Amino acid sequence: MNVSIKRVLYFPLTKIIIGISIPFSLFVGIQNFVSKPFFYSISEDRSITDPIIHCISFIVLLVSYYYLFRLYDKRKITELSIKFLTKEMLGGFAFGFLTISLSIFILYLLGYYQIISITTAHYSIKLFTLLMVAALIEDLFHRGLIIRECENWLGTNLTIVIGMLVETQHIFNPNANLFSLFYYLVWGFTMAMLFVYTKRIWLPFFFHLGWNFAQPFYGSNLTGLSDMGSIIQSKFNGPELFTGGAVGIENSVFTVTFLLLIGIVLYYLAKKEGKIIKRKQIKI
Known part of the structure; x- marks a missing residue:
């Protein structure tokens, strides 16, 4: 990879923008185009479907962030250490x-x-x-x-x-x-x-x-x-x-x-x- 491109790609502000954009886009996309259509088609009771959708969205955020920075930084994601x-x-x-x-x-x-x-x-x-x-x-x-x-x-x-x-x-x-x-x-x-x-x-x-x-x-x-x-x-x-x-x-x-x-x-x-x-x- 070109040194200048690498510096820009790994510059902290760039990483922050990418780190927010990708997980949040996946969160919004999966919630609105997968989770909600699927669970709302099964049940009209929002007191049952919405908590499930929220829990799925919770997992999507964590998993997408985790794997993004595993690939991006090639490091252990210590901020999510359990x-x-x-x-x-x-x-x-x-x-x-x-x-x-x-x-x-x-x-x-x-x-x-x-x-x-x-x-x-x-x-x-x-x-x-x-x-x-x-x-x-x-x-x-x-x-x-x-x-x-x-x-x-x-x-x-x-x-x-x-x-x-x-x-x-x-x-x-x-x-x-x-x-x-x-x-x-x-x-x-x-x-x-x-x-x-x-x-x-x-x-x-x-x-x-x-x-x-x-x-x-x-x-x-x-x-x-x-x-x-x-x-x-x-x-x-x-x-x-x-x-x-x-x-x-x-x-x-x-x-x-x-x-x-x-x-x-x-x-x-x-x-x-x-x-x-x-x-x-x-x-x-």
């Missing part, structure tokens, strides 16, 4: 869920959160598998690809800034406000650190999943969406700075503070353990 999967799955999910729970508990003590009833009638496996796919798309591409490539190219510190800026795309979510911008920057920082510390996507992914599940679980909006179901039917009544307002509990100053502290602790541990990568030069 060596510590059980630990990172259980720990990550619990950590994400408990972080939201702590904010809810503070609101309860302040009298800003009231439980009305508890029922699973307003929640379904379909909503959970949708959250699962949405979290994977973000964590596979943002952390497993963008953070990984940029960290090896630009070093950890600059990559963290990039990871923070990438998350500001969420400012276009429903009901987002100026404080949401700060939250998304903090979210990008901490999620980047979850990957930097482990060099695998599983801890940030399961943290993300636990985080997203906890919000509708407690009856909160999720990133501004009010139609994500609920298990605890509740009432939030207090200053928007505390409750998160229409965005949801993730936009609470309490939640953002806890999230920031998690990121700071992880950065400290990563630095202490020599996991902060210095910048290196790549010529093109």
Whole structure:
């Protein structure tokens, strides 16, 4: 292969573009032209078919990413290593869920959160598998690809800034406000650190999943969406700075503070353990 072509092909930005385009195209194509037509022809019950379609889409994303970079980089795909999967799955999910729970508990003590009833009638496996796919798309591409490539190219510190800026795309979510911008920057920082510390996507992914599940679980909006179901039917009544307002509990100053502290602790541990990568030069 021509040296110039090889440099362009293996340039980090090129790899990021290809790494997103191919798996995501396969994900969209198989979901819309294979999975949905097939399962919708079998059953009209979306509560049964959609979770199956979501699970297939989940697998398509992982498999296409894995084999793309096995061929592209000719390396072990360590960011998808399952060596510590059980630990990172259980720990990550619990950590994400408990972080939201702590904010809810503070609101309860302040009298800003009231439980009305508890029922699973307003929640379904379909909503959970949708959250699962949405979290994977973000964590596979943002952390497993963008953070990984940029960290090896630009070093950890600059990559963290990039990871923070990438998350500001969420400012276009429903009901987002100026404080949401700060939250998304903090979210990008901490999620980047979850990957930097482990060099695998599983801890940030399961943290993300636990985080997203906890919000509708407690009856909160999720990133501004009010139609994500609920298990605890509740009432939030207090200053928007505390409750998160229409965005949801993730936009609470309490939640953002806890999230920031998690990121700071992880950065400290990563630095202490020599996991902060210095910048290196790549010529093109």
